[in-house]
Amino acid sequence: MISLRPAADLPFDELLQLWNAAYAGYFVPLKFDEAMLQRHIRRSGIDLQRSVVGLVDGEPFGPSLAAFRDDRAWIGGFGVTEPFRRRGLATRLMEAHLAQLAGEGVAETWLEVIDVNPAREVYRRCGFAGTRRLMMFEGEPAPGPSAEDLDDGELARRHAALNPVRPAWRRDLPTLRDAIAIENAAAIGVDAAYAVAGLQGERLFVYDAAAADESAGRALLGALATRWPGLELRLVDQPDGSPLARACAAAGLANPLNQVEMVRRA
Secondary structure (H helix, E strand, C coil): CEEEEEHHHCCHHHHHHHHHHHCCCCCCCCCCCHHHHHHHHHHHCECCCCCEEEEECCEEEEEEEEEEECCEEEEEEECCCHHHCCCCHHHHHHHHHHHHHHHCCCCEEEEEEECCCCHHHHHHHCCCEEEEEEEEEEECCCCCCCCEECCHHHHHHHHHHCCCCCCCHHHCHHHHHHHHHHCCCEEEEECCEEEEEEEECCEEEEEEEEECCHHHHHHHHHHHHHHCCCCCEEEEEEECCCHHHHHHHHCCCECCCEEEEEEEEC
16 A cells, blocks of 8 residues: 655655665666755756655655646656565556646646666556657767857747747756756857756756757857867757757767657646
8 A cells, every 4th residue: 555745744854865765776877965956856846745755654665756837747756766666666656646746737747768768668557658759968069159148038039939849848948047047057049049058067068959950050069169168068858850969960979868758648
């Protein structure tokens, strides 16, 4: 018998421990410290009161953290700790949380999952369907033209014009504005392209970027290298087949990981 508890009810240090235990042995390192988890919650818009923790006989076995925008939700942290794996609890936790979200009026629930992760089958059983592949690129492109700084209005205009399909959750405007306001990221533009990027350690992290065509994408990559010289960049959640994805491939950037975006509609 499982039960749900609002994630907000757990002391934050216990939630952190549960997060790290649920992601132990994951495909990419996701061991967080307190500041990292707080940053993830803030940037994604996660609501801990509407997020849940699954329990078996009162013992927490995994989190399902959810963020909200209008009538949409996004699962921004989900897993089961090692002692409780391979018992069907992931499916039961997700189904129970989805039922709660539907009762609150959520019309669509989104998530991303690494394409080789068997958890895709759990999500499929819970009614999620794949929508597109999202690619990661890493590397150091050759320098190119200089870019202009974009104000919020111009960023919003390019964001709407150059994303014919709704961007992935972490590339939507609320997250980008958070990065600019709090994390010292910058919005830049060149030709028919834009990017929001900033330093994370010794790497340039590109929070979002899009281009009208491959030529504009190549110019944007060059502008990023000129603005932040000598740094390897990381670009995530780039739709497969997009003009910028083609430009990244043509520039010889590595593609170490891909995700599948999935959605469940009520």
